[in-house]
Amino acid sequence: MANRRLPDENGGPSMKHNELRIRLPDDPERIDQDSEYCLVQLDGSWQKIRFHDYHRIFAIPGLYEQLFHDILDCRSPDVVGKLLKEQIQRDNVVASSLRVLDLGAGNGLVGEQLRTVGAGTLVGVDIIPEARDAALRDRPEVYDAYHVADLTALSEQDSRTLAGYGFNTLSCVAALGYGDIPPAAFRAAYNLVSDGGWIAFTIKDRFLGDEDTSGFARLIKRCQEAGVLEVRSSERYRHRLNICGEPLYYVALVGVKHADIPAELVR
Numbered sequence: 708m709a710n711r712r713l714p715d716e717n718g719g720p721s722m723k724h725n726e727l728r729i730r731l732p733d734d735p736e737r738i739d740q741d742s743e744y745c746l747v748q749l750d751g752s753w754q755k756i757r758f759h760d761y762h763r764i765f766a767i768p769g770l771y772e773q774l775f776h777d778i779l780d781c782r783s784p785d786v787v788g789k790l791l792k793e794q795i796q797r798d799n800v801v802a803s804s805l806r807v808l809d810l811g812a813g814n815g816l817v818g819e820q821l822r823t824v825g826a827g828t829l830v831g832v833d834i835i836p837e838a839r840d841a842a843l844r845d846r847p848e849v850y851d852a853y854h855v856a857d858l859t860a861l862s863e864q865d866s867r868t869l870a871g872y873g874f875n876t877l878s879c880v881a882a883l884g885y886g887d888i889p890p891a892a893f894r895a896a897y898n899l900v901s902d903g904g905w906i907a908f909t910i911k912d913r914f915l916g917d918e919d920t921s922g923f924a925r926l927i928k929r930c931q932e933a934g935v936l937e938v939r940s941s942e943r944y945r946h947r948l949n950i951c952g953e954p955l956y957y958v959a960l961v962g963v964k965h966a967d968i969p970a971e972l973v974r
């Protein structure tokens with residue numbers, strides 16, 4: 708436990724929700740990122756909640772922020788907001804012209820950051836209704852619209868509705884790989900953005916490396932080689948701490964879309 712410097716219980720700053728009592732596992736060294744969990748005191752008893760059980764996490768007001776941001780010091784929304792802002796300023800793009808599809812929007816922390824950047828239109832998409840409910844509960848002013856949808860199996864109505872927004876920016880933060888958003892869903896969202904639009908996303912560094920099994924390393928490389936995506940800036944950064952208090956590194960990328968991703972690139 709050499710690197711451990713996490714509180715056993717939540718000692719983070721005050722939230723607008725009531726402070727929750729949160730404990731991390733006693734044996735964190737034996738748990739990998741995909742299996743991480745915490746214990747939360749609810750109605751007098753401690754309940755085990757896996758970090759990837761987003762439907763449970765979002766159903767408890769304040770848990771996502773207290774766990775990932777206060778205790779585990781997540782920085783991803785800030786980092787991607789900063790990189791996108793730098794790139795649009797470099798190109799003299801007015802932030803209010805951004806029409807953003809925020810994929811895997813969760814309870815709206817990325818949307819909140821993009822509002823700070825000045826984005827004009829923001830539409831959230833997530834696969835679980837609990838994320839939408841939490842975003843409307845916690846940040847009702849952030850999104851212009853929020854759709855619960857699986858982008859790999861869109862209804863005709865949802866396809867028309869999403870196409871109708873005329874997106875020129877895609878954001879996707881801390882939601883690729885790990886059984887979350889697969890390459891096919893990323894492709895569907897990417898292809899909803901107009902050519903010349905901005906693509907801003909974060910992904911675990913390992914998913915861009917030679918040993919990647921998520922499919923994203925190959926997809927991003929092939930998109931660049933095919934001239935579909937021009938990466939303008941990328942930054943390896945500390946996404947958050949794991950439950951041992953060790954850093955988890957992600958890469959944030961901001962680029963310009965030049966063409967749709969053809970189906971064969973995700974096969």
Ligand SMILES: C[S@@+](CC[C@H](N)C(=O)[O-])C[C@H]1O[C@@H](n2cnc3c(N)ncnc32)[C@H](O)[C@@H]1O
Pocket residue numbers: 761783784810811812813814815816817832833834835838856857858879880881882886887888889892
């Ligand atoms: C770690 S959370 C990130 C939320 C938000 N982007 C943030 O940074 O705070 C991952 C989100 O991706 C969503 N997600 C997982 N698989 C998805 C899919 N196939 N399509 C859309 N959203 C998905 C989850 O429901 C969850 O809200």
